[in-house]
Amino acid sequence: MPKYNPTLHRSQHTPMTRRRRRLLIVSAIVLLAALGWMLTLVLQPAFQRTIVITSGADNGIYRGFADRYAPLLKREGIKLDIRSSSGSVENYQRLTDPDSVYDVGFIQSGTTSPKDTDNLQTIAAVSYEPIWVFYRGDVTIDRLSQLRGKRVSMGVPGSGLLNVSQTLLGYSGVTNQNTTLLQMDANAAYEALENGQIDAAFFIGRPDAEMQRTLLASHLKLMSFAQADALTQKFPSLSKIVLPRASASVADDLPRSDVTLLAATALLVSKDTLHPALVYLLLDAARTVHGGEDYFTPLGTFPNLRTEEFPISDESVRYFKSGRPFLYRYLPFWLASLIERRLLILLPFMALLIGLIQALPRMLEARMKKRLVVWYREIKSLEDEVWKNSQPTRAQIAQWSDEIESIDANASQIRIPYRYFQDVYALKQAIGIVRDRIEHVAQRSGK
Numbered sequence: 001m002p003k004y005n006p007t008l009h010r011s012q013h014t015p016m017t018r019r020r021r022r023l024l025i026v027s028a029i030v031l032l033a034a035l036g037w038m039l040t041l042v043l044q045p046a047f048q049r050t051i052v053i054t055s056g057a058d059n060g061i062y063r064g065f066a067d068r069y070a071p072l073l074k075r076e077g078i079k080l081d082i083r084s085s086s087g088s089v090e091n092y093q094r095l096t097d098p099d100s101v102y103d104v105g106f107i108q109s110g111t112t113s114p115k116d117t118d119n120l121q122t123i124a125a126v127s128y129e130p131i132w133v134f135y136r137g138d139v140t141i142d143r144l145s146q147l148r149g150k151r152v153s154m155g156v157p158g159s160g161l162l163n164v165s166q167t168l169l170g171y172s173g174v175t176n177q178n179t180t181l182l183q184m185d186a187n188a189a190y191e192a193l194e195n196g197q198i199d200a201a202f203f204i205g206r207p208d209a210e211m212q213r214t215l216l217a218s219h220l221k222l223m224s225f226a227q228a229d230a231l232t233q234k235f236p237s238l239s240k241i242v243l244p245r246a247s248a249s250v251a252d253d254l255p256r257s258d259v260t261l262l263a264a265t266a267l268l269v270s271k272d273t274l275h276p277a278l279v280y281l282l283l284d285a286a287r288t289v290h291g292g293e294d295y296f297t298p299l300g301t302f303p304n305l306r307t308e309e310f311p312i313s314d315e316s317v318r319y320f321k322s323g324r325p326f327l328y329r330y331l332p333f334w335l336a337s338l339i340e341r342r343l344l345i346l347l348p349f350m351a352l353l354i355g356l357i358q359a360l361p362r363m364l365e366a367r368m369k370k371r372l373v374v375w376y377r378e379i380k381s382l383e384d385e386v387w388k389n390s391q392p393t394r395a396q397i398a399q400w401s402d403e404i405e406s407i408d409a410n411a412s413q414i415r416i417p418y419r420y421f422q423d424v425y426a427l428k429q430a431i432g433i434v435r436d437r438i439e440h441v442a443q444r445s446g447k
Contacts, residue, residue: 050080051073051080051081051274053103056084056091057185061129061209061266062091065266066082066106068289086156086158089111089157090158098119103278104271106266108267109237109309110160111160111164112163119271120271120272121272121311122310122313126289126290127206128239130205130206130243130263130296131204131238132202132205133201134200144169144172148173148178150199151197151199152181152182152198152200152202153189155185156183164264171234171235189202190215206294216255228261238264240261241263241296242260244295280315280328283316286302372423372424376427379404379434382434383434385400391445401435404435404438
């Protein structure tokens with residue numbers, strides 16, 4: 001809006017009121033505050049640098065996994081805060097609590113009943129968890145129904161093993177009414193078996209775990225699940241696997257025949273609010289820790305996404321399809337994460353910046369021309385009045401002459417860059433034309 005200028009008679013604009021000036025100032029302050037808030041978001045740390053994991057028992061299989069993840073994540077500047085639990089069930093309960101500090105944990109397939117409101121996601125299935133049933137006695141046991149009437153340990157409260165063993169025994173008609181079912185941890189169950197205090201016990205863990213090595217080297221007998229196919233049909237979260245003959249000891253030929261086992265699957269599960277960048281790091285760690293071959297799976301079987309317990313993370317689907325995203329392949333991790341996290345914020349700013357850069361020359365040109373346009377309007381208004389008045393008085397002609405000279409004087413004082421001087425001289429020419437018209441009218445009127 002042009003400033004108030006008393007030399008303008010015909011195109012004079014009303015000067016800016018105090019109310020409008022205050023409104024403009026308040027609007028500018030609000031805009032600056034909004035930009036400052038957005039800038040603060042951009043400059044905040046890109047992502048958390050600590051992952052809290054609920055791992056399981058201190059000497060259990062899950063704790064072993066977490067201990068192997070920790071140094072791999074540390075290389076990327078991420079601390080893995082490992083916290084023990086009683087097992088899979090407690091891990092699930094911790095993760096489903098939206099107010100808990102836990103970000104990720106291991107959950108055994110088949111031990112929970114996931115809900116849509118859990119807000120959890122599977123990062124990957126990472127390993128088979130063989131279920132072992134060791135027993136005493138001379139009679140060969142290959143069906144769980146043969147345990148009816150005996151003393152059987154099933155695991156500890158909060159563990160996935162307890163849930164699975166109760167379910168399997170239930171399918172076989174083994175209940176509290178006809179059997180002594182006990183809840184004992186692995187060490188207590190092994191000692192009770194050795195001492196004859198119980199007849200059979202469920203265990204879970206990899207063959208190379210300390211407890212499994214101890215059990216396989218003992219005089220205790222290992223049950224082979226003759227009904228494995230039927231049990232996996234009833235319990236789809238379990239898989240049928242085979243422990244090869246002599247896999248525990250070739251020298252001692254232990255076991256002395258192939259043993260059919262059932263296995264749950266260890267799932268690496270997180271809250272669905274976990275930053276995508278951390279999901280990629282955990283997948284890299286899981287591939288390093290679990291990607292080798294073992295007794296039951298060939299090289300590269302794990303980690304995988306062959307599970308339906310919880311929704312699969314979008315980042316996991318992308319990772320197994322094409323690996324790490326482009327940014328994470330070629331940029332330092334912190335920089336790639338920063339760019340990805342801020343992309344949605346930065347893109348609009350970049351688009352706005354580009355638009356402003358492109359618009360600035362046009363805005364400057366419009367501003368320069370606006371300084372001239374106001375005088376063109378004065379000239380045009382004056383010229384129209386001269387043409388319309390066929391019988392002007394001496395006073396009118398004198399007024400016209402004063403106005404055109406005033407316009408000429410003000411046009412000569414316009415401050416404008418050199419590149420726009422041609423527009424100034426075009427204005428001068430327009431002033432000269434109107435001046436000549438006024439002089440012509442004055443001569444014709446003899447005034």
